[in-house]
Amino acid sequence: MTGIIKKKTDKGFGFITSPESEKDFFFHSNGLVGVTFNDLQEGDKVTFDTEESPKGINAINVQLA
Helix, strand or coil, X not given: CEEEEEEECCCCEEXXXXXXXXXXXXXXXXXXXXXXXXXXXXXXXXXXXXXXXXXXXXXXXXXXX
């Protein structure tokens, strides 16, 4: 999927908005590929996969587009 970093916290997680879904996707710094959490900025375009978790659908394999 593709999306844009919508919000980033100082606790190592954030949210991605995607035109392919009505809901935002949670992501954690552990789910990044080829980029560090500090490299990402709000508004950056990214690609990602999703996985089901007990709290909903999370973004994984997040990388800059």
